[in-house]
């Protein structure tokens with residue numbers, strides 16, 4: 040079907056490549072780069088994103104589940120894949136087939152994964168996760184030495200890494216420092232720890248702000264930053280200068296004049312104070328423009344910001360274009376990104392939508408085609 044897109048996302052793979060190269064250049068040379076590409080590479084598209092990251096210096100990938108790991112293996116082999124989420128008992132057997140690295144938090148998982156290794160006649164690679172204050176996965180740090188011993192002495196498991204996860208890297212640097220110190224202290228309590236052989240990692244994007252070279256960390260685990268969103272730019276991250284990879288667009292479906300007093304959209308969520316020229320955009324929450332942006336969000340048309348009127352509906356959204364008499368049906372509309380002299384940063388979109396950046400990316404639905412710019416990085 041050859042017709043214009045009604046709503047689409049543009050993904051600039053050259054920008055992705057420049058980002059990872061800039062991030063790597065800002066870190067010590069021997070630091071391993073784990074590219075986090077869960078949830079369809081943060082909605083950017085697993086296949087294209089992973090292929091470009093493979094060419095741009097990613098050492099390893101991290102995903103949420105077995106299906107995502109299988110997708111990566113289909114794109115290319117040779118990159119280790121870490122599963123970040125808990126593995127369901129029914130998925131255990133794939134550990135041996137796919138040779139992916141499991142995250143271990145409990146003694147029960149040691150038993151389960153060890154059974155898989157025994158049956159397959161090989162050691163299952165694992166990273167031990169330590170809970171230093173996230174309260175999700177991981178063994179509580181005080182109990183880490185016991186679990187560590189169980190893993191290390193198990194003949195069917197191979198300990199390849201140890202990690203923790205920060206709960207507040209984008210909001211609370213003090214707590215992040217506390218978690219970092221706790222993690223390093225815990226490592227010191229693990230007997231016969233071969234730091235050179237293990238991947239020791241904690242830093243997500245925001246945590247890079249307090250990354251200190253020369254400590255035991257020899258890997259970083261980055262998602263958001265490689266897509267050009269800097270969740271906490273102070274000193275270090277402000278210098279890395281990543282660029283946005285994704286922009287999000289739609290079109291004007293029709294333009295009409297509506298008299299003062301008219302209620303706009305369901306429940307008449309906006310009542311026009313004056314005679315108004317409105318444009319009806321061909322996108323709504325069925326595409327990822329959230330209902331929470333109703334009567335709050337702004338979009339770019341002809342490079343100018345126009346307010347959303349009334350409730351965002353599934354397929355259509357009304358905006359005020361009274362100040363733009365030149366607007367016609369078919370004109371492009373931008374939700375996130377640059378248009379002419381106008382720019383909507385994802386942070387603006389987040390504020391209007393009441394969403395966090397990770398969520399914005401994951402909320403762009405599968406109805407929205409991803410259009411790739413495949414230029415090289417230079």
Ligand SMILES: *Cc1c(COP(=O)(O)O)cnc(C)c1O
Nearest residue numbers: 075123204243244260261262263
């Ligand atoms: C998603 C995730 C990351 C990446 O976080 P960003 O903030 O996107 O860099 C790192 N580690 C774990 C355990 C995660 O779940």
